[in-house]
Amino acid sequence: VDSAPPRLAQELAGVVGAAHVLADPELTAGYETDLTGRFGGPASLVVRPGGAAEVAAVLAACVAARVPVVPQGGNSGLVGGGVPTGGEVVLSLARLDSLGPVDTAAGQLTVGAGATLGALQRHLSGSGWAFGVDHGGREVATLGGMAATNAGGANVLRHGSMRAQVAGMEAVLASSDVIRRMSGAIKDNAGLDLPGLLVGSEGTLGIITALRLRLVPALPATVTALAGVEDVRAALALLDQLRRAAPSLHAVELFHRDGLELVIRRRRLPDPLPRPFPVYVLIECAARQDPLDELAGALGGVVSEDDVVVAADTASRRALWEYREAHNEAINAEGIPHKLDVCLPLGELAPFLDELHARVREAAPVARTIVYGHLGDGNLHVNVLGPAPGDDAADEAVLRLTAEHGGSISAEHGIGVAKARWLHLSRGPGEIAVMAAIKRALDPAGVLNPGKLLPPTD
Numbered sequence: 001v002d003s004a005p006p007r008l009a010q011e012l013a014g015v016v017g018a019a020h021v022l023a024d025p026e027l028t029a030g031y032e033t034d035l036t037g038r039f040g041g042p043a044s045l046v047v048r049p050g051g052a053a054e055v056a057a058v059l060a061a062c063v064a065a066r067v068p069v070v071p072q073g074g075n076s077g078l079v080g081g082g083v084p085t086g087g088e089v090v091l092s093l094a095r096l097d098s099l100g101p102v103d104t105a106a107g108q109l110t111v112g113a114g115a116t117l118g119a120l121q122r123h124l125s126g127s128g129w130a131f132g133v134d135h136g137g138r139e140v141a142t143l144g145g146m147a148a149t150n151a152g153g154a155n156v157l158r159h160g161s162m163r164a165q166v167a168g169m170e171a172v173l174a175s176s177d178v179i180r181r182m183s184g185a186i187k188d189n190a191g192l193d194l195p196g197l198l199v200g201s202e203g204t205l206g207i208i209t210a211l212r213l214r215l216v217p218a219l220p221a222t223v224t225a226l227a228g229v230e231d232v233r234a235a236l237a238l239l240d241q242l243r244r245a246a247p248s249l250h251a252v253e254l255f256h257r258d259g260l261e262l263v264i265r266r267r268r269l270p271d272p273l274p275r276p277f278p279v280y281v282l283i284e285c286a287a288r289q290d291p292l293d294e295l296a297g298a299l300g301g302v303v304s305e306d307d308v309v310v311a312a313d314t315a316s317r318r319a320l321w322e323y324r325e326a327h328n329e330a331i332n333a334e335g336i337p338h339k340l341d342v343c344l345p346l347g348e349l350a351p352f353l354d355e356l357h358a359r360v361r362e363a364a365p366v367a368r369t370i371v372y373g374h375l376g377d378g379n380l381h382v383n384v385l386g387p388a389p390g391d392d393a394a395d396e397a398v399l400r401l402t403a404e405h406g407g408s409i410s411a412e413h414g415i416g417v418a419k420a421r422w423l424h425l426s427r428g429p430g431e432i433a434v435m436a437a438i439k440r441a442l443d444p445a446g447v448l449n450p451g452k453l454l455p456p457t458d
């Protein structure tokens, strides 16, 4: 595949309008680097189609010109999957931001792939319905990008990840065929599930243009608590107790003192508890009726009253969440982090953390390792600060240690370019061969997001 010939820009302008083909480096810059600043490269063009038919025409032109295409939603991904490596056309889905009415008979709605999670949440407010996936990138991340990465977030323990919310999809394949399964029929076993195949395919198999999303009933009564504990084993014991005693459990998040201190400094926040703790657990319960008694009952006997703060109104709940959600920003402010998003079987989480810091230091003596994550899912975000962006010795150490403990090298952010060469740590040769065969079948010219997800072949 080649970089864009000048004729292609004209051809694409004929499809989407000249205003939506960007070539000026000042205008393309925001599409070329990811949020961490670790990944990216120059795009030959950025093209912003307005619908599935335009996406199909853009793809046809790029396939004919043999120019690779990088689909991009909100560019909030953390593994370099949505940014160019050099010379690709960035296909931005941002203009496909429609939000349809709630289909109350089905508890579903239709959205454009470029609508953000935050816009969907505001759209649903007051409707009695809610969306089952939520995370800290909500104002940037698009629903199409979230489906393409099978995003997770804070409520997976209750509602599952993005895959569980996708009831239908419209997508454009490299052949320019548009597949459309948007009726919302709840059961549909008519052969292979192509929308399901595209969930988590990171823009390598097709471009998602619209989604039919499943909704969950809004739970108006929510309480949030932040508890301090002495170590991760105590945090896991608390999780065990919460799971059994609090059916309204909605989120269980984890962070450590070192990450909290960065957040406190960055956002100028007070210390959340009267004394410092090595480990913090953020807990949320949501129900139709006030779940405070249920939460208090579950915490009783495990966490002493002085070691926990509870919030029931929106402002104080948000204030507690800020300690967790500002981690990404506070760590980015310290330098360019290596972000490893891994999932451990819960029984292996503490043994993994026992070894983690020493293993990273062995690989990169300058490294500072900050860990936080979604405790309820065994999902840790391991952030390594210090090594140069191109030095991935620490990345390899973390991913190998994860595999040794039976974990997955990607819990929710995907593989992108960041982890492509370590895919074999989580997938066997047979599985990788099938993935490569599917890629060849759907994208024989290798135009869709090359170099992402699958390991390099040479």
Ligand SMILES: Cc1cc2nc3c(=O)[nH]c(=O)nc-3n(C[C@H](O)[C@H](O)[C@H](O)COP(=O)(O)OP(=O)(O)OC[C@H]3O[C@@H](n4cnc5c(N)ncnc54)[C@H](O)[C@@H]3O)c2cc1C
Pocket: 035, 070, 071, 072, 073, 074, 075, 076, 077, 078, 080, 081, 082, 083, 093, 113, 134, 135, 136, 137, 138, 140, 141, 142, 143, 144, 145, 146, 147, 148, 149, 150, 151, 152, 153, 154, 202, 203, 204, 206, 207, 208, 209, 328, 329, 412, 413, 416, 449, 452
């Ligand atoms: C503060 C913060 C917190 C976050 N927390 C979480 C979290 O808790 N859980 C979580 O899962 N993620 C989290 N993320 C990561 C990120 O928000 C998700 O990966 C999100 O799904 C990416 O959506 P996007 O629209 O920004 O996609 P992009 O970053 O633009 O793209 C991501 C990948 O999807 C592909 N893609 C994008 N749109 C399409 C499309 N329409 N069709 C086909 N392929 C497409 C791209 O090519 C790329 O491979 C967080 C990010 C930030 C900044």
